[in-house]
Amino acid sequence: MRLIYRGANYECNSSALETRETDLLRRHQGAYQRCKTLQETSYPLTYRGVRYTTEQVAEALSSAPALRTPQRLVYRGQQYIKHPNGAIETVVAEKATRVPDTTAELFREVNRVHQENLRRNLHHRLMMAKQQGNQTLVSLLEAESEQLAL
Numbered sequence: 001m002r003l004i005y006r007g008a009n010y011e012c013n014s015s016a017l018e019t020r021e022t023d024l025l026r027r028h029q030g031a032y033q034r035c036k037t038l039q040e041t042s043y044p045l046t047y048r049g050v051r052y053t054t055e056q057v058a059e060a061l062s063s064a065p066a067l068r069t070p071q072r073l074v075y076r077g078q079q080y081i082k083h084p085n086g087a088i089e090t091v092v093a094e095k096a097t098r099v100p101d102t103t104a105e106l107f108r109e110v111n112r113v114h115q116e117n118l119r120r121n122l123h124h125r126l127m128m129a130k131q132q133g134n135q136t137l138v139s140l141l142e143a144e145s146e147q148l149a150l
Contacts, residue, residue, distance in 0.1 A: 118148060 001012045024035040042055035071082045072091075079091035122145055129137040 124146070 003010055003012050019036040021034045022037050026035050027033075042053045045052055045054065045057075067086050071083070073080055073082055073103045079093075081091060083087045083089065122141060125140065126141045126145070127142055
């Protein structure tokens with residue numbers, strides 16, 4: 001059968017794969033079913049132009065080291081640990097520690113600079129409102145100045 005995918009033409013030889021049932025069971029939609037496996041051990045496959053066989057995939061999977069150590073994972077900001085036996089343990093966030101004095105001093109300095117910027121900006125806006133003769137805006141800006149205690 002001739003097929004086209006994203007502009008690439010190719011021939012599809014959809015020969016039926018021969019399978020056999022195994023002793024393994026799987027649960028699907030509440031019902032147990034026997035798993036099936038391929039009769040032959042090696043089928044030719046192609047992915048993005050690279051040719052390989054199912055036998056090569058099985059060898060690669062069997063030679064991959066099994067994970068024997070817990071994995072620390074994060075999903076949507078929540079940390080959890082997945083153990084080799086399949087158990088999942090959520091990680092409780094640690095309590096905040098005391099901020100070192102040097103950092104606290106830095107925060108105070110940043111706050112001082114921020115307050116100075118607010119004062120300078122408000123003073124500029126007040127002068128511009130007075131120049132334009134906008135008494136409503138002048139009264140609002142003076143009220144804002146009192147609220148900010150500048």
